[in-house]
Amino acid sequence: MDEKLKRDIILEHYQNPFHKGLSDNPEYITVNSRNASCVDNINVSVLIDDGVIIDARFDGDACAICTSATSVMAKTLIGKTLDEAKVIVENFENMINEKEYDSSVLEELNVYDTVYRQPNRKTCALLPFRAIRDIMNKNENK
Amino acid sequence: MNRDDFPILETGIIYFDNGATTMKPKCVVDKVVEYYTEYTSNAHRGDYDTSLRVDKEYESVRTKVKNLINAARDEEIVFTKGTTESLNTIVFGYMQKILKKNDEVLISKSEHASNVLPWMILKEKIGIEVKYVDLDENYAVTVENVKRAITDKTKVISLAHVTNVIGDIRDIVEIGKIAKENNILFVVDAAQSIGHVKIDVQKANIDFLGFSAHKMLGPTGIGVLYGKYELLNETDTLEYGGGMNAFFESDCSYELKEVPWKFEAGTQNIAGVIGMGRAIDYILKIGLDKIHEHELELKKYAVSELKKVPNIKIYNENTDSGIIAFNIDKVFSQDTAIFLNRFNICVRSGNHCAKILKDEIGITNTCRASFYVYNTKEEVDKLIEALKRQDEVYDNIV
Ligand SMILES: Cc1ncc(COP(=O)(O)O)c(C=O)c1O
Numbered sequence A: 001m002d003e004k005l006k007r008d009i010i011l012e013h014y015q016n017p018f019h020k021g022l023s024d025n026p027e028y029i030t031v032n033s034r035n036a037s038c039v040d041n042i043n044v045s046v047l048i049d050d051g052v053i054i055d056a057r058f059d060g061d062a063c064a065i066c067t068s069a070t071s072v073m074a075k076t077l078i079g080k081t082l083d084e085a086k087v088i089v090e091n092f093e094n095m096i097n098e099k100e101y102d103s104s105v106l107e108e109l110n111v112y113d114t115v116y117r118q119p120n121r122k123t124c125a126l127l128p129f130r131a132i133r134d135i136m137n138k139n140e141n142k
Numbered sequence B: 001m002n003r004d005d006f007p008i009l010e011t012g013i014i015y016f017d018n019g020a021t022t023m024k025p026k027c028v029v030d031k032v033v034e035y036y037t038e039y040t041s042n043a044h045r046g047d048y049d050t051s052l053r054v055d056k057e058y059e060s061v062r063t064k065v066k067n068l069i070n071a072a073r074d075e076e077i078v079f080t081k082g083t084t085e086s087l088n089t090i091v092f093g094y095m096q097k098i099l100k101k102n103d104e105v106l107i108s109k110s111e112h113a114s115n116v117l118p119w120m121i122l123k124e125k126i127g128i129e130v131k132y133v134d135l136d137e138n139y140a141v142t143v144e145n146v147k148r149a150i151t152d153k154t155k156v157i158s159l160a161h162v163t164n165v166i167g168d169i170r171d172i173v174e175i176g177k178i179a180k181e182n183n184i185l186f187v188v189d190a191a192q193s194i195g196h197v198k199i200d201v202q203k204a205n206i207d208f209l210g211f212s213a214h215k216m217l218g219p220t221g222i223g224v225l226y227g228k229y230e231l232l233n234e235t236d237t238l239e240y241g242g243g244m245n246a247f248f249e250s251d252c253s254y255e256l257k258e259v260p261w262k263f264e265a266g267t268q269n270i271a272g273v274i275g276m277g278r279a280i281d282y283i284l285k286i287g288l289d290k291i292h293e294h295e296l297e298l299k300k301y302a303v304s305e306l307k308k309v310p311n312i313k314i315y316n317e318n319t320d321s322g323i324i325a326f327n328i329d330k331v332f333s334q335d336t337a338i339f340l341n342r343f344n345i346c347v348r349s350g351n352h353c354a355k356i357l358k359d360e361i362g363i364t365n366t367c368r369a370s371f372y373v374y375n376t377k378e379e380v381d382k383l384i385e386a387l388k389r390q391d392e393v394y395d396n397i398v
Helices: A003-015 A064-077 A082-096 A107-112 A119-140 B007-011 B026-038 B049-069 B083-098 B117-126 B143-149 B172-181 B229-234 B270-286 B288-306 B333-341 B377-388
Strands: A029-034 A041-049 A052-061 B077-080 B104-108 B129-133 B154-160 B185-189 B208-212 B223-227 B245-248 B254-256 B312-314 B323-328 B348-350 B366-370
Touching (some): A003 A064, A029 A119, A041 A119, A052 A064, A064 A082, A082 A119, A119 B333, B026 B270, B049 B077, B049 B270, B077 B083, B083 B208, B117 B129, B154 B172, B172 B185, B223 B229, B288 B312, B288 B377, B323 B333, B333 B348, B333 B366
Antiparallel strands (some): A029 A041, B208 B223, B245 B254, B312 B323, B323 B366
């Protein structure tokens, strides 16, 4: 993907994030996720019904990479089954951690395919995915 | 000032993160290397030349520290691994013994984690109350507000001399006077002030104080706990082992060494102590007044230049230390810091371990530029030039 296009997508999601703001529906599972350097701080909130992600939302205070990645993630995961979501999460994490991954499942999340070059940004991009993992665990143990 | 003494600066790095840690002059590094290459030995233990040399060097630093902060005697100086250990020893070695349920400890919301969390834990353990002095419109602690916050339950005032985000210098002499008049213990976190402004523990009637060498041109992993002699005598060490006991027997009788050695259990950070001594010499040779003047001049210059840059918000324009907290409007602090890194400019972003300051300034994250002896106006100019190019903040985001 063209560098400029990637940047535009990221900035668009940073400045006009998708589904920013939480729902007060108690059926949502919400988790807080912060990175160790104590800067990014987000809440990710997901509504799961019958093994399908019906809605994903977030709020919080975070840098451009973290905010936009959370936004793109939310957009990507809505409508996916939990199994599909797991595959996406794993492949995204592999991409950031410079392991082998399948870009065909990542859709718009592919815009982060060069974040690995900036070690100080990796945790920012991974933060929402840590949250979604927690949410899926919570859902399994419900 | 003295830039040639800092080889690391030759790399072109513009280092504005002195609040986190400082660069080391060559003489400090040489002093540490000298210990490792010429007379490595343990302290207080040997009967041979190199060990005696260690003892002499090690104990001579106690005197240097005593003179730096004008303590009454060498024995009031305990070596620790830094401010954090010093404050924890004060809280859990002394305060835990003498404070009672509902006794009040007065701190502020701009304190560093190491002057907040130990008190919160003590609250959990024995039920003390943690109270906050109100900050004024510049987010500073004023003597008036300290007075107002004191109640008949106040037993301790524990404040940073200089805070690490706002950089306000607290009037510790006045606060110390008030503490004494009200029979309150006065604890000072000198992490940000040591090596920047003068401290006189007797004049300020300070009961306990802590600082770290690495923020004053010295090595990491070494610092100081100061306590009035009679208070240190009543303070328990948090560690037991070699070097700190006079004897112990199989019937479980034992005796600990005197203050300060009872606090220095196990093999100490000898290289660190010796390096810290050299850093103190170096700083005193320049002069603390001169250092402070230099930082203040840089801060004033930086503030006036920053004000000419659009969309910059400064949070602590009016404080008298070399610390500036700022943000570019609508840009997350970490994004700014990472952008500045492209120009080889080091600033810190985040909440700087002062996590409850957000209650006061209404914002969780800032960029912090903090100056020291070797920083220059030319470096500030480079920061300004970079910030003028703020439209490019996101150009290299991926
Ligand atoms: C005001 C203040 N207090 C305490 C500390 C803790 O110092 P250290 O990490 O060296 O123990 C710091 C360091 O950031 C500080 O700025």
